[in-house]
Amino acid sequence: MLRVLQTARLSTRCSSSFVSRMRFLNGLKQNDDVCSVALQDARMFLFHRLSPLLQRNPQGTFRTAELRTSDVQSLLENIGSDRTLLQESVLIGCTGQNQAQFCLDIGSLDQAAAEKVCGGTFVDLRKSFFLLSRREAPLVAKAQALLRWHQTSGFCSATGQPTHRNQAGSQRTCSSSGIIYYPKMSPVVIVLVSDGKRCLLGRQASFPRGMYSALAGFCDMGETLEETLIREVAEEVGLEVQSFSFSSSQHWPFPQSSFMMACHASVSPAHSQLCVDHSELEDARWFSQQEVLAALQSPPSHRGDPPALWLPPKHAVAHRLITEWTQETGGVVE
Numbered sequence: 001m002l003r004v005l006q007t008a009r010l011s012t013r014c015s016s017s018f019v020s021r022m023r024f025l026n027g028l029k030q031n032d033d034v035c036s037v038a039l040q041d042a043r044m045f046l047f048h049r050l051s052p053l054l055q056r057n058p059q060g061t062f063r064t065a066e067l068r069t070s071d072v073q074s075l076l077e078n079i080g081s082d083r084t085l086l087q088e089s090v091l092i093g094c095t096g097q098n099q100a101q102f103c104l105d106i107g108s109l110d111q112a113a114a115e116k117v118c119g120g121t122f123v124d125l126r127k128s129f130f131l132l133s134r135r136e137a138p139l140v141a142k143a144q145a146l147l148r149w150h151q152t153s154g155f156c157s158a159t160g161q162p163t164h165r166n167q168a169g170s171q172r173t174c175s176s177s178g179i180i181y182y183p184k185m186s187p188v189v190i191v192l193v194s195d196g197k198r199c200l201l202g203r204q205a206s207f208p209r210g211m212y213s214a215l216a217g218f219c220d221m222g223e224t225l226e227e228t229l230i231r232e233v234a235e236e237v238g239l240e241v242q243s244f245s246f247s248s249s250q251h252w253p254f255p256q257s258s259f260m261m262a263c264h265a266s267v268s269p270a271h272s273q274l275c276v277d278h279s280e281l282e283d284a285r286w287f288s289q290q291e292v293l294a295a296l297q298s299p300p301s302h303r304g305d306p307p308a309l310w311l312p313p314k315h316a317v318a319h320r321l322i323t324e325w326t327q328e329t330g331g332v333v334e
């Protein structure tokens with residue numbers, strides 16, 4: 001069987017290593033046997049009821065605990081579970097050397113025992129986002145979103161019959177109708193509105209005290225990105241967008257895997273009077289470049305009262321939009 005995996009790796013050989021990695025990954029999703037073999041010699045990311053396993057570096061910072069399959073197999077034996085749990089692993093990517101990466105939720109096992117054996121701690125995903133590097137957070141978010149999708153997609157919404165996954169965990173199929181389900185993200189437009197001098201930030205009651213962010217809204221069925229953007233700004237703060245430009249995108253795992261399409265938009269300074277829909281937003285305000293730069297340069301300490309303006313964490317695409325705006329308007333973010 002190992003020859004099967006080597007063949008899969010060789011068959012993806014081509015000039016670009018990135019292309020060969022993408023083809024190797026695609027092959028694992030298409031072929032259960034090859035995927036099973038790849039799982040035997042993979043890099044594993046563990047979760048416990050959707051909280052990722054983190055380990056502390058000697059410097060006191062945190063990283064995701066990346067284990068070998070053999071480590072996980074001995075962990076499972078060590079804390080009394082059988083090896084079949086390994087089959088519940090879900091493919092999330094591969095390393096530069098075409099070694100498959102899988103995630104596995106061991107929520108059915110004793111958390112403290114698993115933490116002791118692995119020398120790590122399972123940390124709530126939202127908290128992990130503040131602890132992990134910008135490089136690691138997206139893979140952990142993807143893994144958690146896939147594990148959660150499997151945990152909530154066990155039955156076909158058309159027939160009510162059980163669904164079964166493929167080895168990679170990239171799809172589930174209804175056992176009676178054959179309907180195939182794929183993991184879903186909900187498209188969301190997130191937009192930083194400016195009137196040329198100020199930027200508009202809003203907050204929901206659910207946000208931490210003092211935190212303001214860019215406006216965001218889910219795309220309604222059939223809407224284009226443009227239509228969602230101008231509708232959401234009109235709905236939430238009563239303004240008419242004059243123009244907008246696309247900035248970047250991001251998978252955001254909260255609350256149920258949103259696909260964030262981040263844009264900058266402008267409104268006429270002559271028509272910048274806010275009319276906030278308080279059923280959606282607790283507050284929305286225009287902020288000067290000076291206020292935003294101050295907030296970017298002095299993120300809140302987690303002690304004492306929050307500052308007047310607290311911005312989303314660096315991993316959030318809203319933070320990127322706000323930083324881009326300050327740079328476009330001549331501010332310098334250190």
Ligand SMILES: NC(=O)C1=CN([C@@H]2O[C@H](COP(=O)(O)OP(=O)(O)OC[C@H]3O[C@@H](n4cnc5c(N)ncnc54)[C@H](O)[C@@H]3O)[C@@H](O)[C@H]2O)C=CC1
Pocket residue numbers: 186188190213214215216217218219220232252254255256258260280312316317318319
């Ligand atoms: N990454 C970032 O920087 C930020 C991300 N967000 C995310 O953007 C998303 C949308 O933000 P909101 O202002 O809450 O959206 P929104 O302005 O559309 O209002 C939320 C309402 O949309 C409806 N809704 C909820 N889930 C939906 C879905 N899957 N499809 C269609 N409609 C749905 C519900 O009625 C809900 O009350 C959320 O996932 C939020 O976590 C929000 C701000 C910053």
Ligand SMILES: [Mg+2]
Pocket residue numbers: 215216217218236280
């Ligand atoms: Mg919104």
